[in-house]
Amino acid sequence: MKTLTSRQQAVLSFVEEYFQQQGYPPTVREVAAHFGIQPRAADDHLSALKRKGYLHREPGRSRGLALTGRQPELVVEVPILGQIAAGQPLLATEQVEDTLPLPRSWVQGEEVFLLRVTGDSMAPLILPGDLVMVRVQPRVARGDIAAVLVFDEATIKRVYEEAGGLVLKGDNPDFTPLRFSPGEAAELVQILGKVVGVYRSL
Amino acid sequence: MKTLTSRQQAVLSFVEEYFQQQGYPPTVREVAAHFGIQPRAADDHLSALKRKGYLHREPGRSRGLALTGRQPELVVEVPILGQIAAGQPLLATEQVEDTLPLPRSWVQGEEVFLLRVTGDSMAPLILPGDLVMVRVQPRVARGDIAAVLVFDEATIKRVYEEAGGLVLKGDNPDFTPLRFSPGEAAELVQILGKVVGVYRSL
DNA sequence: TTGACAACTATTCTTTTGTATAGTATCTAA
DNA sequence: TTAGATACTATACAAAAGAATAGTTGTCAA
Known part of the structure; x- marks a missing residue:
């Protein structure tokens, strides 16, 4: 070839x-x-x-x-992650709680997962019980909403990476932003990916 | 199926x-x-x-x-309606703009459609550009969010049916509630169905 | 017996699409 | 240095293709 x-x-x-x-x-x-x-x-x-x-x-x-040997899929099985543990590979089978068939057009990129939201720190844009779609990527643009692993716990926050360190901020003013020095951030914080969709059942 | x-x-x-x-x-x-x-x-x-x-x-x-992904039980083709005209049957083919395969678990009930939101009268819960899923039903519970046809235009509002008439209220305080006497309501307002889901791309 | 659905014909309109002609500019290997 | 490949612009045309209008016929269930 x-x-x-x-x-x-x-x-x-x-x-x-x-x-x-x-x-x-x-x-x-x-x-x-x-x-x-x-x-x-x-x-x-x-x-x-x-x-x-x-x-x-x-x-x-x-x-x-x-293209030879291609099987197109209209529907993609997107995994819903339960508890996310640091260290482990993100899409390890133990972490996959379930999968949902979603239209291909809603799934941007290769590695994507869904996460059930628990807190209301991102209210009113994202509420508890919502399902967010996360596109796996190690870094996000300033102010983007991301799924972040902090102290072994997954949360949804806006991420501001600055010279002085890393700030994780919720849209809900009731929540105090989390600030990390560059050293702390490298040790304790891991960006899982960017939040690209929100699905809410009323 | x-x-x-x-x-x-x-x-x-x-x-x-x-x-x-x-x-x-x-x-x-x-x-x-x-x-x-x-x-x-x-x-x-x-x-x-x-x-x-x-x-x-x-x-x-x-x-x-x-071809749909060969597990059709899990996936339902939900129609996306473009402009909705009064009088016409709701799911008339002329009104169906496209369809989207969604997981069966997200689709409650038989007759369901999707609507692209244009105004921000329901902000912050529902924003312009969102896709809302509507379960077709002629009446909704007091305070429920519904897709309503008013003067030939489809809108998303909270519905309050009272003895004194019908009130359509947006969550956004910038919008004045619409009030109708029972006679007006019967003539001008048609409840299309209850909004049961919101899908937002970020 | 009416009305919805299925399965078609015949024709037409309008886009979409592949492909062509006729070029220009850059790079690379003989 | 020169031929050939690469990577494009701009314009155009004819064929392919989707979709619409306006029907007909038959079936089958309410």
Whole structure:
């Protein structure tokens, strides 16, 4: 198999991801739109990928590209984590309480889990009993809501990483922000991932 | 899961086989050609299959059909309604903008739909951009949050039915409650159903 | 016996989509 | 240094495809 340029690799990845999410391949124009280029340029990339054997194209057919041995899923089984223990790998089977089938379009990214909210420190945006979807990532943007492991306990807070240390703040003013020096933070605090969705049953 | 007619079963089998062989789903016209029928007839079959939850269709896209993840008992296709018009039957196909596969455990009751929230009258519990799940029912308990059709426009409000009339109140104090005399209410207000879930993407 | 559903025909309209022509600019290996 | 690959722009066209309008026929249950 011939090697791909980084651009071609990116196009292939996009096609694979699109396929996983939608259940069918993208059009040439959708590839073009995703990369902000003209259809012709996208066509060039897809031709190159076909020439190098990475995908199959059926001339003249809409979405006529196929990746060998792909099984698309419309629904993804997302694990609900019970108690989260520090140290352990996050998605270890002992921690998975249940799984829920969610539409692929709601699941952004690779590693994702659900967490049942207990406290109301993030009220009114996130309430006790809510289910939050967390995309696993080791760092988040300033002010993002994240699932954070503090002293062996998982909580949902806004994260502010600063030179002076780390601050975990709830939206609810009744809760005092937690402040950590850089040293403490490294030892006691672990960002599990960014909260990307909230699901509430009324 | 609803049962299929033998013809619908045959169409579903063809879609599955085609998908397995080609790596992408068939077009409506290809289904039609395979059975020797008109595109419109094939479209009818595919619509029926979508309605019964056996596959997902993306309106307007070529080959925009995807097979549901083969555990249909766990997943229910919930319609997302666009503009809701008074008089029309609620789940009329013209009003259905799309459908989303949701876990059965989240879907309470038979007739359920999703609505995209536009105003912030129910802030902070429900925010613009949220998706709310509505269980269709003609009346709700006092103080329940409901999807209500007022003057041909669908809104989310708390409903207070009293001897003196009907009051629709938003949680957001910036919004003045709407009051209707019993006569006005009967004429202008229609309760679509109770809001049983809120889904928010962050 | 009415009405909903299923299963179609025939035709048409409008988008979507693949692909083409005709270029430019950059880089790289012979 | 020069041919070939890469990575694009801009425009255009014809075919493919979704979806709609407007029906017909048959079945089956209330």
